[in-house]
Amino acid sequence: MNRLIKALVEVGEGLSRAVFRFPLTVFCLICATALVCYTISLHKDPELIIFKLMFTSLLGAFIGVAAQFACERFKRLADMRIGVYAFAALLILGYFMIVRPAPAIDFGVGARTSVAIFAMFCAFIxxxxxxxxxxxxSVALVHFKSFFTAVLYxxxxSAGLSSIIAAINFLLFRINSDWYGYTNAVVWILFATIYYLSLLPNFNSDAEEDRAYAQExxxxxxxxxxxxxxxxIPLVAAYTLVLLVYFIKIGVTRTWPVGQIGPMVLWYSSVGAIIYILASRLQNRFAVLYQQIFPKVLVPIVIMQLISVYIRINAYGFTEGRYYVALFGLFSVLCGVVFSLKPVTKNxxxxxxxAIIAIISVIPPVDA
Incomplete structure (x- = not known):
């Protein structure tokens, strides 16, 4: 029992520290949670402005994390933290002013928001x-571990609270089914994110306690x-082999794919890059071979995918989806070339x- 109480106290203290450390992010998460709960209570599609505020809150949460890590990394920014947060708030307001006139939350708005969030994520890691x-x-590893720990918790x-609500509903008295939605909104949007943030150390602190926790x-x-x-790594290697055989088949039959290859290569590049970063601290034979081979194999695979995208653009014209697939392909080729020449310490x-490419992709005149 003492261990349970101690663990709960530690979790509570961690959540409290995260709230004070990332105030803008927590504020945006509270707004997002409240908006989701409000939407659940309506039992119908909410007004368009609600969706726009949700998107704004989501992006704002990421901007808040990036602002805090910038303050922790640069002492000059730490000395004017209020100014940094004011600038971050202006960015959030600017995004809302951009999406406010939009007649609908279409693919373009969703894609641009997702890309902006991705840029902020890249910035703060x-x-x-x-x-x-x-x-x-090591920073990427900490984020990876913290994310899955938060998801597990x-x-x-979520399962426990939902079971309690169900038990009360069946055994004691009826409970509005909306409470399942409210509970999961609070758990997954608010608790999970704040708990994830509470697990992140202050990487750049000079305090002995912070340095020890960062190493741990x-x-x-x-x-x-x-x-x-x-x-x-073996699964990615097998998938790589399948893609290479498929491209050899294309070369023999001279029949280009009709669109299915783009998402497959996109996921391959994304997952392969994550595994590459995670493997960069390992020294066993599989990891070392993967570090040496993956960037070099990635280049020809993505080039074939880019050729496929080029053919479809010529045939059917540009769409936002093809724009981002092509842009991600160019990014993957660039990274493959760079990391074939650079050591893993430059990941x-x-x-x-x-982050740079993501930001460029949402700024006129070269945006999607």
């Missing part, structure tokens, strides 16, 4: 490693070593280049 202040691969909490948090667990080295370039 890269910022602690700027100037090699902290190893980028939220999943257990960046420890590579044995189970993840096995998962990456002996399960994920932070992945995040920098991704």
């Amino acid at each position: 890269w910022l602690p490693s700027y100037g090699e202040k902290f190893d980028f691969n 939220a999943g257990v909490l 948090a960046s420890h590579y667990p044995r189970f993840l070593d096995i998962l990456v080295s002996y399960i994920a 932070g370039l992945y995040a920098v280049v991704a």
Whole structure:
């Protein structure tokens, strides 16, 4: 019982620290949770402005995290934290003013918002490693572990609370079914995200306690070593072989794909890059071979996909979807070439280049 109480106290203290450390993010999460709960209570599609506010709150949460990590990485920004947060708030307001006139939440609005969120995510996982202040691969590992830990905790909490509501509903008195939605909104949007943030150390702090926690948090667990080295890498290798055989088939039959290859290569590039970063701290034979081979194999596979996209653009014209598939393909080729030449210690370039390309893709006149 004492251990349970101690664990609950530690979780509570961590959540409290995260609230004070990421105030703008927490505010945006509260807004998003409230809007989702309001939408659930309506039992019909809400007004368009509600969706726009949800998108704004979601992007604002990521901007808030990026602002805080910028303050922690650069002492000059830390000294004017209020100004940094004011600028972040202006960015959030600017986004809302951009989407407010939109007649609908269509693919374009969703894609641009997703790309902006992706850019902010790349920014805040890269910022602690700027100037090699902290190893980028270790930062990425901490985020990876924290994310899945938060998902596990939220999943257990969500299942438990839903079971309690169901038990009360069946055994004691009827409960409005909306409460299932309210509960899951609070757990998955508010609790899970804040708990995830509470697990992230202050990577750039000079305090001995913070440095010790950062080193502890960046420890590579044995189970993840096995998962990456002996399960994920062989699966990616097998998938790579299938794609290569398929492209050989295209070369023999001279019949180009009709659109299905784009998403497959996109997912392959994304998952392969994540595995590449996670494998960068491992020294076993599988991991080392993957570090050496994956960037080189990625280039020809993505080039074939880009040729396929070019053919479809010539035949059917540009669409926002094809624009982003082509842009991601160019990014993948660039990264494949760079990381064929650079050591794994320079993996932070992945995040920098991704953020720059993502930002460019939403700024006229070269946007989607």
